[in-house]
């Protein structure tokens with residue numbers, strides 16, 4: 227299948243729209259309308275999740291990107307004619323022909339010729355993580371994963387804004403664990419284009435052990451054991467589902483998992499309790515508030531703690547403190563306190579210098595008035611690496627006012643960087659909100675099915691053959707269907723069905739209903755067949771044309787001449 231690759235520069239620029247504070251210049255595609263001005267190029271607009279808000283404070287990224295944007299002519303940049311790098315394409319997880327599957331290709335960057343095996347094992351680990359038992363597991367029969375190896379002359383990815391000698395030129399600005407950018411998008415485009423239908427979603431995999439990545443036309447990830455799959459899932463979520471964020475402090479909230487108007491709830495079909503309405507009959511919003519939210523991206527030092535003050539109204543019952551850190555491997559390296567009381571932070575097991583996300587829930591209320599959250603680096607040897615990336619304090623009503631139970635679908639407020647409210651379907655069930663969660667919520671899964679199936683046929687192929695049955699000869703028509711429902715090789719827990727109906731020259735052949743094989747008397751077999759296939763799964767509740775289709779086949783010759 228081919229999804230046109232769109233222009234990467236624009237994708238990358240989405241960051242900057244916020245980063246440089248130049249809202250006027252970029253407003254047209256900084257918000258929900260971001261498809262419009264460049265819709266033709268931007269099949270998969272970038273809403274890089276884990277990194278985008280972050281660029282807010284980084285003027286160097288902003289300035290760099292800004293100069294790219296202002297100096298390059300968009301149409302000229304669209305046609306970069308360079309040869310693809312040498313590609314050694316290896317199948318990882320294959321479910322069927324590329325012409326009728328959605329194909330993900332990992333491209334190598336920063337792997338020396340002798341690191342080919344490492345690349346293949348990194349790519350396989352990531353492909354399995356997102357499809358074997360979680361995330362895209364149920365749609366796996368619609369997907370293929372490939373690894374395309376191109377050797378690099380240098381190992382690893384660049385730092386300080388300087389790419390190494392690698393095919394796609396992946397690099398970080400500075401050394402901090404944040405965005406990973408590419409210097410040679412034209413090579414990426416040429417590489418993907420050269421694979422034709424075998425490349426729908428190109429993934430540039432950097433040979434680096436730590437957190438980093440980028441969303442957009444190319445999904446950029448690293449080989450980080452803890453974070454590679456986390457970034458991959460989230461960025462593919464943006465690209466395939468065409469949804470924005472669910473976490474707080476971002477700026478793009480749109481698509482199937484975002485509501486801006488209580489009268490228009492895209493996930494009405496998933497609401498857990500339709501009777502949960504307020505006195506006016508309007509759906510009830512789960513009661514919470516964002517008391518504090520920041521993306522400091524600051525290096526910590528052992529001289530002075532990094533602190534942030536915030537206020538509480540004192541009217542909520544519970545709260546949580548969330549933050550993400552990198553470069554702090556040990557418990558004794560850092561003390562995190564709220565109003566002087568230690569939170570009891572423990573580094574994630576085996577985190578080393580990599581980034582991780584921490585979430586402390588308290589069943590107590592925050593008192594009305596001022597509070598202070600402090601990050602106190604205790605180990606001076608970690609200066610220069612120890613970093614506080616993001617932090618947030620949320621307050622919640624009682625369990626009756628704010629249902630925190632996993633699996634509850636309702637209206638949960640999400641707060642943007644400007645503290646504007648939109649709504650999401652679950653509290654913390656979705657990897658689009660909480661990047662450490664490995665699964666999509668049901669609303670996103672439904673959209674995943676619909677979007678993947680949009681460009682696929684249920685019928686891979688129809689085989690025509692002949693069969694002798696006693697005195698008569700039979701024409702045999704046999705369907706190869708997408709291997710879902712009862713054709714799955716690995717069964718799944720929930721129910722799926724195929725409904726198949728056959729017609730010949732407009733007349734139903736009801737004896738073959740729900741059969742993938744039809745046997746017809748040879749002398750009556752000439753004609754035009756229409757096979758209607760409808761798929762249903764418990765994971766899709768919306769009616770969607772993506773879930774059914776007609777397949778036409780003409781029998782033009784008899785088995786036994788005539």
Ligand SMILES: *[C@@H]1O[C@H](CO)[C@@H](O)[C@H](O)[C@H]1NC(C)=O
Nearest residue numbers: 354355358359360361664665
């Ligand atoms: C899926 O497998 C991974 C790695 O083997 C494991 O960490 C994860 O917990 C598993 N998830 C589920 C839902 O079983």
Ligand SMILES: *[C@@H]1O[C@H](CO)[C@@H](O)[C@H](O)[C@H]1NC(C)=O
Nearest residue numbers: 515516517518519537539645
């Ligand atoms: C967001 O707005 C609410 C009121 O609507 C306020 O209580 C809260 O403190 C604000 N949060 C931030 C981080 O500004």
Ligand SMILES: *[C@@H]1O[C@H](CO)[C@@H](O)[C@H](O)[C@H]1NC(C)=O
Nearest residue numbers: 524526527529530531532533
């Ligand atoms: C240490 O960090 C604090 C908080 O970010 C900052 O105000 C201070 O300038 C830093 N001190 C040094 C010596 O870098």
Ligand SMILES: *[C@@H]1O[C@H](CO)[C@@H](O)[C@H](O)[C@H]1NC(C)=O
Nearest residue numbers: 722723724725726736739740
């Ligand atoms: C065909 O399969 C569908 C889905 O399982 C079922 O609802 C329908 O009754 C079946 N029809 C026949 C004739 O078996």
